Amino acid sequence: MTSVFLVSPHHMLHTCLLSSVKYTLAFTTIATPPSEDEAAILSSLILNSDQQPLIQIFNTKSVCWTPDLVNKILKRLWNHGPKAIQFFNLLERHPTYTHSAESFDHTIDIAARLRNYKTVWALVARMRKRRIGPNPKTFAIITERYVSAGKPDKAVKVFLSMHEYGCQQDLNSFNTFIDVLCKSRRVEMAYNLFKVLKKRFRADTISYNIIANGFCLIKRTPRALEVLREMVESGLEPNLKTYNVILNGYFKSGQVKEAWRFFMEMKRRKCMMDVVTYTTVVHGFGVAGEIQKARQVFNEMLDVGILPSVASYNAFIQVLCKKDNVENAIVVFDEMLKKGYTPNSTTYNVVIRGLCHVGKMDRAMEYLDKMKLDKCDPNVQTYNVIIRYYCDEGEIEKGLEVFETMGSGECLPNLDTYNVLISGMFGRKRSDDLIVAGKLLIEMVDRGFVPRKFTFNRILNGLLLTGNQDFANEILRVQSRCGRLPRHFRL
DNA sequence: GTAGGGTTAG
Known part of the structure; x- marks a missing residue:
């Protein structure tokens, strides 16, 4: 004990x-x-x-x-x-x-993200011993992490052997798994697996939608359409989500004309259309730079009585920031408030990013404060954007100041935060900045992040060139005990 | 945590 x-x-x-x-x-x-x-x-x-x-x-x-x-x-x-x-x-x-099963799942996810598979499977074994799992969600987590670590074959093996851990596969877990593969762009692999197993699991419209969406994601709209033809031939009906997938697929692959034609066809055939359909079109036109069209469709959504969601506003505000003008985006943001919507962190993030992008850092900071007053917690992306733009403008002190507020506050920095800040330290070619970069590097390693070799080399070179031999040696020691899996990570 | 729309910039 x-x-x-x-x-x-x-x-x-x-x-x-x-x-x-x-x-x-x-x-x-x-x-x-x-x-x-x-x-x-x-x-x-x-x-x-x-x-x-x-x-x-x-x-x-x-x-x-x-x-x-x-x-x-x-x-x-x-x-x-x-x-x-x-x-x-x-x-x-x-x-x-x-511990609850949910806490186990969370921890398994965390360990898998660190690629600490030994811990992952030890936790699975402990879950099983306590008869609280593993459950389908546990396997969704594990397979997803294997896929994103570049081990899709391992993920397939794990999925196929789920039942050996006391967790039976069914259509739901099958759909979840092919979705995981698709979302990681392993669409061909997902489709091959799908072809082999579709009979066994009685693939449904959801399965086909997942595969079609996968092909849309990699801009292979014709393949998506082929898959859906196959679906119809096998006697399954497409639904609204199927149509939304196709619509989005056309926009993603830059086929704006086809998307518009498809949208018109949906209307002509009196298809059901929902807030997702409209948001897809608004966003699609916006990304294509056709702001007038985006605005027109957004207004049409209001006219036909479909209530925009916060996501609809976010999509519209984002494209206004990118392809039109931040001030116009803020007009829509204010309209949204007037109608009683509660903006979420994405809403604030797109506005803040828009302001940063045109160099209006002070106003971006005002929106950060506004966000806090609205009890909408800034997240790590919010801070990363602001820090990035401060660093880009050479205002490293301000970037560091914002970084300090997150440490003491409620939002913890992630790998991106450190990378942004460390890169920023090389902008001014000052030796003091390099010392700060080195300290940040040590801090990130202490917190379990694994910096890229490039980051180490850059800092080491800088320190040696500015005559900081001792500190460079300290960094070297840190690097040597910083493998993919430092010793203290293990159980 | 069985599917569709909204977050970086390069």
Whole structure:
């Protein structure tokens, strides 16, 4: 029992704390429902426990653990995999609290993203032992991660052997899996698998829509149409989603005329049309630069009594930012507010990006504040955009300032954030900037991110050229202990 | 977490 608490090298300290720890972890005082605030506080405590053992944190706080709270914390630690796994493992030894299947799934996802498959399968085994899984969702997660790690063959094997883990395949899990392959652009592979297994799983319209959408995604609209012809021949009816897939496919492959013709045909045949149909067309025309057409269709949507969604507004606002004018986009944003819509973080992000893009950084920052006042949490993309544009303009201090506000706030930086910031440090050719870049590099490694070799080399070269031999050596040491899977990631 | 529309910039 003792050794499982040893999550860092501070053995002595741990041993001293052990007896009280056991007590504290079991001790549940405040029975209030978990709030985002509580999750935020705990996540940032966990994250900043580099020097301080995790266990000590729990020792100073009495927490009422619930699956909901644990999931919230795991979600916040999404970009800090090793910490998340440490936290999950530690809590698994709690005397009274037991992890939910959902928390297992979250942690499996995190470990799989780190490509730490040993941990993934250990967690699956533990789930099974406790008879709370693995479930179809678990396998959806695992196969998706294998595919995105460039191991689609492994993913197929895992899917085909699901039943050996006590989880039977059915049409749903089949559809989920071919969708995973399609979304990762492995459409041919998905289609081949589909052809082999369609009888066994009794492929339905959903299966065909998934494959057709996959071919649309890789701009192979004719193949998509072929697949759908095959569907009709086998006696399955297309539905509204099928039509929306095709419409989107035409726009994606730049066949704007065909898309328009298809849209008109849908109208002529009095097809059902919904908010997705209209949003697809608005976005499609906008991306093609045909803003007048986009505006016309957006207004038509209102005229025929289809209520635009927040996503519809986001699509329209985004294309106005890109192909028209930010100020016109803000007019639509204000209209949206007047009609009582609540913008989400995507809405704010597209407006902020639009403002940044034309160099209106101060107004972008105003929208960031507005976002916070609206209780719409800025996410990592929001910060990344602002930091990127500050760095592009050479205002590195301002970029760093924004970066600091996220660390202390509720949004944790991800790999992109560090890459953007580090790249920014090379803009001014100052040796001080290189020191900051080096410190950021060390911080990102500490947080479990794996910088590219290019990033290391760039910083090392810079440091050597500016005579920072000692610091360069420190960076080298960091690099040498930073493989794909640093030792402390393992269980 | 069985399907369709809305987030970076290069």
